[in-house]
Amino acid sequence: MSDQSSPTNFIRQLVTADLGAGRYPQGITTRFPPEPNGYLHIGHAKSICLNFGLAEDFGGRCALRFDDTNPDRESPEFVEAIKADVQWLGFDWKERLYHASDYFEQLYTFAVELIDSGHAYVCDLSADEVRGTRGTLTTPGVNSPFRDRSCDENRELFEKMRSGEFPDGSRVLRARINMASPNLHLRDPTLYRIRYQTHHNTGDNWCIYPMYDFTHPLSDAIEGVTHSLCTLEFEDNRALYDWVLEHVTTPSRPYQTEFSRLSLEYTMVSKRLLTILVEQEVVGSWDDPRMPTLSGMRRRGYPPEALVDFCTRIGVTRNQQNVELSVLDNCVREALDPGTPRAFAVTRPLKIVIENYPEDEEEELEALNHPGDESLGTRSLPFCRELYIEHEDFQEDPPKKFFRLAPGREVRLRYAYLVTCTEVIKDSSGEIIEVRCTYDPETRGGNAPDGRKVKGTIHWVSARHSAQAEVRLYEPLFVDPEPHVSSEDDLKNALNETSLTTLDNVQVEPSLAAAPPGSIFQFERLGYFCVDRDSTDARRVFNRTVALRDSWAKARAK
RNA sequence: UGGGGGAUCGUCUAGCGGUAGGACUGCGGACUCUGACUCCGCCAACCCAGGUUCGAAUCCUGGUCCCCCAGCCA
Numbered sequence: 001m002s003d004q005s006s007p008t009n010f011i012r013q014l015v016t017a018d019l020g021a022g023r024y025p026q027g028i029t030t031r032f033p034p035e036p037n038g039y040l041h042i043g044h045a046k047s048i049c050l051n052f053g054l055a056e057d058f059g060g061r062c063a064l065r066f067d068d069t070n071p072d073r074e075s076p077e078f079v080e081a082i083k084a085d086v087q088w089l090g091f092d093w094k095e096r097l098y099h100a101s102d103y104f105e106q107l108y109t110f111a112v113e114l115i116d117s118g119h120a121y122v123c124d125l126s127a128d129e130v131r132g133t134r135g136t137l138t139t140p141g142v143n144s145p146f147r148d149r150s151c152d153e154n155r156e157l158f159e160k161m162r163s164g165e166f167p168d169g170s171r172v173l174r175a176r177i178n179m180a181s182p183n184l185h186l187r188d189p190t191l192y193r194i195r196y197q198t199h200h201n202t203g204d205n206w207c208i209y210p211m212y213d214f215t216h217p218l219s220d221a222i223e224g225v226t227h228s229l230c231t232l233e234f235e236d237n238r239a240l241y242d243w244v245l246e247h248v249t250t251p252s253r254p255y256q257t258e259f260s261r262l263s264l265e266y267t268m269v270s271k272r273l274l275t276i277l278v279e280q281e282v283v284g285s286w287d288d289p290r291m292p293t294l295s296g297m298r299r300r301g302y303p304p305e306a307l308v309d310f311c312t313r314i315g316v317t318r319n320q321q322n323v324e325l326s327v328l329d330n331c332v333r334e335a336l337d338p339g340t341p342r343a344f345a346v347t348r349p350l351k352i353v354i355e356n357y358p359e360d361e362e363e364e365l366e367a368l369n370h371p372g373d374e375s376l377g378t379r380s381l382p383f384c385r386e387l388y389i390e391h392e393d394f395q396e397d398p399p400k401k402f403f404r405l406a407p408g409r410e411v412r413l414r415y416a417y418l419v420t421c422t423e424v425i426k427d428s429s430g431e432i433i434e435v436r437c438t439y440d441p442e443t444r445g446g447n448a449p450d451g452r453k454v455k456g457t458i459h460w461v462s463a464r465h466s467a468q469a470e471v472r473l474y475e476p477l478f479v480d481p482e483p484h485v486s487s488e489d490d491l492k493n494a495l496n497e498t499s500l501t502t503l504d505n506v507q508v509e510p511s512l513a514a515a516p517p518g519s520i521f522q523f524e525r526l527g528y529f530c531v532d533r534d535s536t537d538a539r540r541v542f543n544r545t546v547a548l549r550d551s552w553a554k555a556r557a558k
Numbered sequence: 559u560g561g562g563g564g565a566u567c568g569u570c571u572a573g574c575g576g577u578a579g580g581a582c583u584g585c586g587g588a589c590u591c592u593g594a595c596u597c598c599g600c601c602a603a604c605c606c607a608g609g610u611u612c613g614a615a616u617c618c619u620g621g622u623c624c625c626c627c628a629g630c631c632a
Contacts, residue, residue, distance in 0.1 A: 008572080035632055070631060127630050134628055138560045141628090172630055182561040184628050193630035212632050236562055236627050260564085260625090271632095313581065315571050317564095320625060324569045327582050337595060372595065403593070414591055446591050457591045524592045552593040 009316040011050065011257060015058055015227060028060035028226045031098075032086065033067045033216070036078035036200070038271040039286045039293040040085040042307070042328075046262045049311035051229060052091040063096035063223055069215050071199040079200070081286075085294040089304045100210075100219045101201040107210050108162065110218055110248045111173060111191060115154045119247050120191060121147055122157040123174045130172070133179075134187055140180035141187045147176060161194055164207050168196050175214075177243065185240045189213055217241040221250035228254045231261040232318060259316045265325045266476035267292045268483050276488060277477070282495060289532075289543045290477050290499050300474065301520050301530025301545030306335035325476070332546045336520065336528045341369045341376055344414075344459045345508040345523040345542070347471055349388035351463060352405075352435045354419060357385040362464070365445070367415040379511050383416055386463040388507045390525075393458045394435055396424055401555065403456035405435065411456040414524065418443040418454055459524050467513035469540040471529065473501040508540065515540060522548075 015028055030051040034044060055062035064086055068074050086093070114120035123146045125133065135141030149157070158173055160166060173192035181187055191214040196207050220228045228241075238256045245253060268274070269292050277283050277291070286293055289300035297307065310331040314323050344367075362384045370376040389405065398406040405411050410420040423436035442449050446457075478485075479496045512521065520530045527547035534541045 013574095033632090037632080067632065073631080130630075131628075136560085136628060140560090169630060184561080187628085190630050195630080209630090211630075216632085232563070233626055234632090239562090258563085265569085313570075317571075319564060319570085321570070324582065327570070330582060333594090342592080368591095371590095371592075401593090412591055454591090456593085459592075522592085522594085525594070526592090527594095548592075548594050550593070555593080 007312055007315065010318070011054070011227070011229065011259060011316055012057075014257060015054060018226075019058065024226050028055065028058055029062070029224050030055050030060065030227050030229060031063040031065045031096075031220070031223065031225050032093075033065045033100075033219075033230075034082050035067045035070065035074065036082055037070070037073040037075075038078060038274065039081055039295055041269045041274070041292045041294065042264060042267070042297070043262045043269045043292075044085075045089060045294060045307050046311050046314070046316075047229070047231075048086060048089055048091060049308055050259070050316055053311075054227070054229075060226075061096060062091070062093065063098050063225075064093035065096075065098040065100065065219060065223065066201075067212065067216065067219070068099055068101045068199070068201060069210055069212060071195065071197040071209060074200050076200050081295065085298075088294065088298060089307060096223075098219070098223060099201050100215050101199060103215070103219055103222055104202060104206055104210070106222065107215060107218055110250075111158065111210070111214070112155065113248055114175070114191070115158060115173075116151055117247065118151060119176050120173055121149050121154050121176050122161065122171055123147070123188075124171050127169060130190070134184070135179070137184070143179050144174070144188065147188070158192075161192070161208050162206070164196075166194055168194055170194060173208075175240075175243070177240075183236055183239050185213065185236050186243070189240060213237055213240045214244060217244045217254065217256075218248065218250065220254040221245060221252050224252045225254040226252075228256045230256060230258055232258045233261070234258055258318070260318050260321050262314065263320075263322050263482075264292065264328065265323065265481045266478050266483070267325075268478065268485060270485075273485055273491070276491065280488075280491075282491075283477070289472070290474050299530075299532065300543055301336075301528060302332050303335045303520075306331040309335060322482070329546050333528070333548070336522070336545070338373065339370075339376075340520055340522050340528060342367075342371070342524050343509055343512050343521045344381065344461050345469070345471070345506055345512065345526065345529070346388045346390050346459070346461050346466070347503050347506050347523075347526065348391040349505060349507045350391040350394055350432065350435060352387050352389055352394075352419070352437050352460075354385050354387070354437050354439045355422065356438045359385055361385070362462075365415050381415060381509055382462045382465040384462050384464050387413070387460045388463050388466060389413075389435075389458055389460045391432075393456075394421075394432070396432065399556070404458055405437075405456070409456075410454050411458055412443075412446050412454050413439075413460045414457050415446055416444075416460065417441070417446070418448060461507050461509050463507070465510050466507040467510060467540070469506045469508045469512070469542060471503040471506045471542045471544065472532070473503065473544045475499050475501075506542070508542075512540060520545065 032051045052062045123144045133142045172190045174188045177186045179187045192208045235258050241256050287295035287299045364380040366378050393404040417439040419437040419439045425434040427433050477499045483494045485494050515531050517531045517533045528545040529542040530545050532541040532543050
């Protein structure tokens, strides 16, 4: 019934119906309208995929528009980061790169139109007074004493607001709607405020700035947006969106449709909280691989296709959407598995010595870069008498169904030889520090000529040739699947103290020593790892993008 | 106790008066030189109560629970 390649949702159905009814002979237009006051996160990815995806699939257009009407918190740094993130996800706004601030002059004219038709007035009430007269959820507000100023007076006052004759915050332009409306957004909402603040795009040209509810519908109309998609918390704003468009002469008539915002288990995307994480140095930066930002995910090694796939899978509805982390993990693994080269890395090294392998001998063994895809070729792995294996792959007293190395057991060193454990060496405290083995020279490459089978295959590196590296393992930033953080005090309790684990004695195969930042590998039997920009020539740093599924770990936990 | 929304397997989602399907998770198995990948199987849902209808997740009525709104933020 549902076809994964062509997902449907209520917005696609709406667009299909609109197009079918011939409402948009020129095709549809959508837009992704971020405010450049922070970095994009996984929630934005959903909106980006929806808006750009719709335009792509229905032969329409999608713009990137910065909703930059609040100079207090916006900056060019964010503008650039947002552009980079959208491109990284794989979307192209072509020539449609817009700023709401480019419309300031036009918006001013629209405001004057509202004043002239008696639908807007200049109000001298202070912010506190406006709040005090707005009423409550259950009681109506009261009219401003300035509500009935003449059009001429309003017009003159508004011009003076613009020309800088009034101090910061002293007056606002308000829509004249209904102070008794049950919808709070319709109780004479503020349209313009006075703010002496340099704007990242318009500089000091303006000291009055339009509010979102005024700017957004008009920007949409100016750009010919047909479907203005936003999240559910703007549902009540729609009445105002429509009111503005109905009371101003606009070049087109867009319609707003809301969908639910994404909430992902163990993550939090509130800009305020993310900013605190960065400022208090809970994380290293906005692109810390633990951050739910697109830049964090990029640095972590998530391929953009995985995020697009994720957005497709979670769908678009008006339900409260609380998505499990496993869905994202699965998308990342699925995107990475087909083309990612394999390599060997030993994260917690245990030395093994092959007693019957000559001290001075070394050889090269051939390994597949991808067992499922010959086109990725092969590489050679140096082999000698001393190797490292994963500490976890040896147990002196193994439990049932442990297939790896143990005293007297034979296992396969992948792509190398079958080895049998002969002796365990411990230090004075009883810690296992070395394992002795013998190898079967007849099993070069990993197969026994006599056909005997071994149940376990483990990875390894040559102790003489391996390079030391650092590995960073990541877990969610929060302990609770639905983190509730309202104060900075909450934050301390909510944080997962083991969100970052650094392993600094990781031994990697030689081919990894010069891997460029950003490149990604599957460390066999461990997971996908991405070379971090913190790498130096002497030492690579690998971020664990996502672990492999581990059914042994699961079984063992029971 | 105003207004606006939403309730389908554990989670996400399909359904649009005619056998409740898919994905992720979980469980079991096959395969395996990655305990990976892949493949197969299993568990698992219509918020409640009435009503309309031959037939209701879908339509109607009444409840219940959850979310959003009182910025000169977006």
